[in-house]
Amino acid sequence: MKILVADDEFFARKAIVQMIQDWDASTLVIEAEDGTAALKIIDEEVPDLLITDIRMPGMDGIQLAAHIRKNHPSILVTIISGYDDFTYAREAIQYKVENYLLKPVDRQELTPLLKQLKERVADRQETSLEFAMSACFYEEAGRNLPALEAALGSRNYESHTMVFLHHPSQYRELTTIAKEVFLRNNLQTFIMTDKFQPQLLIAWIRSKTASGQGLHDSVHSLCDRINRKLTGITGESCAAIGISSALTDLRQLDVSLKEAKLAALQSFVHGHGKTVRIEHIGNVYHYDAALIQEWTGVFNQKAINHQVTEMAGMIRSWLADSAKKQFSVHMVQDSLAAAVNMINTLIGRSNSETASSYIEQRNLFEFTSIHEAGEDLIAKLSTVIEQLKRSEAKRDIVQDIKDFVEANYKNRIVLDDLAKHRYFVDPSYLSRLFKRKCGMGFTQYLLSVRMDKAKKLLESTSYHLPIATVASEVGFNDYSYFIQMYRKVYGATPGKSRSEKNPKNY
CATH class of the missing domain: 3.40.50.2300 (Response regulator)
Structure with missing residues (x-):
């Protein structure tokens, strides 16, 4: 004072x-x-x-x-x-x-x-420090830096930001234990609740002397000690603990908080309240893009076939492997995002009744464990798939395909593409279903529609289009192939067919 x-x-x-x-x-x-x-x-x-x-x-x-x-x-x-x-x-x-x-x-x-x-x-200083620290954590540090340096001092000593994910009932004990451990180790300490997620406790520490440099390794052990004490008192450890890289410039407080949160997310994915430093991501925990692509491809196929049990099993297995095989948090988030996107694609391609059930990808910190996050996603996708099944039972897919062909016969249409990207069903199943209901295969049906459109254009008295233009208008890029198919269907070339229908024009 x-x-x-x-x-x-x-x-x-x-x-x-x-x-x-x-x-x-x-x-x-x-x-x-x-x-x-x-x-x-x-x-x-x-x-x-x-x-x-x-x-x-x-x-x-x-x-x-x-x-x-x-x-x-x-x-x-x-x-x-x-x-x-x-x-x-x-x-x-x-x-x-x-x-x-x-x-x-x-x-x-x-x-x-x-x-x-x-x-x-002391109360005023604490309030002033909390305001300045919060402003630097979440806003532009520049204009808030003078107030923060006035409260903390402008010494460029090494500091770290930590994030503890805890149960709300543990807040008081965790805060008390953290302050006690840090102060006992002669560390300048600031502790606050996260502005957006109250289940996150933020701790910032800095050495009080220049000789206290090199905190990096000891911070990890201090966090582990805090967690052990908390477990001894409450019977439950923190769900996650993350540590930022070393910081000497207070203008980088916002960066250090993001690092600590990301490290805490990695800790959360790994499970058991394991303390994780930001340097571990990429060094200890890896990202395998090829594996995600492979997993996503299989998951999407299961989704297309509405195989809820298999999809649930894939999610549970993937999250279990995340800890065992030390997947990075980015890898886990990307895979979950791919699963959510696939389900939302299914919803978007269905009718408006189920479109109201879009799944939002929730922040993992909202859950008490990665297992709970997985089960929440499984429950939602199960609900969505059931809605889709009921919706598809009421819809005549074959008639929808016919309507689609009628509107898009000029363009390239492949049944496999429709099955995978429009109706999300197995292509061979859709092919069998179409043939059973129409009495002909899809390729033959598409050809018949195009030939019918071509014949009408050729026989029209309103305008006289070149045969090559007619071919293009009904979806044929190859003029010779169009002539061949037309003769096969009608027994005559397009030119002869036109001359027989409109002899005065020849």
Whole structure:
């Protein structure tokens, strides 16, 4: 705490200074011999507390209180006055002066007041630090940095940010244990709840001395110690613990928080509250793009065939392997995103009734374990597949294919593509179903539609299109092949067919 004592009476001022130092030798005490000197110190040093005589040359205590109220409202003010000045001292009430001491100042009155004011200063500093730290964690650090450095000091000592995922009932015990462990190791400590996810406890620590550099390895062991103590008291460990890389620039606090959260997500995926440093991702935990692609391909095929049991088994097996085979959190998130996207694609291609059931990919921190996250996804996809089955039972897929062909016969149409990307069913099943209901295969049906359209264009009296243009209009890029197919279907070439229908044009 920093205290300014302003009094033009030399011995009275020295007596107060001595009483303060006797009370707490660590307190920084600054002296001012009159109001003018006090004003300069207030603006330059911004003390936590001003103890001022009410009457001084240059500027009196009331004027100092008014200046502080306007320019430095965080400074606490205590006025010293004699009995004759009490009425005048009451004017200080309008400037939020709450404490008064009578001359001569008595040690038994000053000491309890100092203790009380020290607690108030500590509370204000903590509030100010929390505001500045939160602003630097979540916003632009530049404009908030001066306030943070004022609260923490601008020393470029090594620091780390940690994130603890815990059960709400563990908050108080976890906070107490973390503060105790860090402070016992002579570390500057700040602890707060995450702004967006209250189940995350954020801890920032920094060495108090230059000799404390090289915290990197010890931070890991300190987190493990906190977790063991928490387990001993509550019977349950943290669900995840993540540690950022070493930081010396407070302007990078937002980066360090993101790193700590990512490391905590990796810890969450691994399970059992294992402490993870951000450096572990990529070094210990790996990403295999080929494996994700293979898994996604099989999963999508199961989804196309509505094989809920097999899909659920794949998700459970994949998440179990994530810990055993040390998949990176990015790999796990990408695979879950692929599963969610596939289910949402199925929903989007169905009717509007099921489209209201789109699955949202939830933040993993919302769950107590990766197993719970997997079961939540399985439950949702089971519901969606059941909805899709009911929807498809009411829909005539073959008629839908006919309607699609009628609208798109000019374009390239392949039944396998329709099965995989439009109806999400097995291509061989769709082929058999179409032939059974139509009495002909899909390729033959598509050809018959195109030939019918071509014949109508050729026989039209409204306009006389070149045969090559007719071929293109009904989906044929190969003119010779069009002639061949037309002759096969109608027993004559397109030109002959046209001349027979419209002999006057030839």
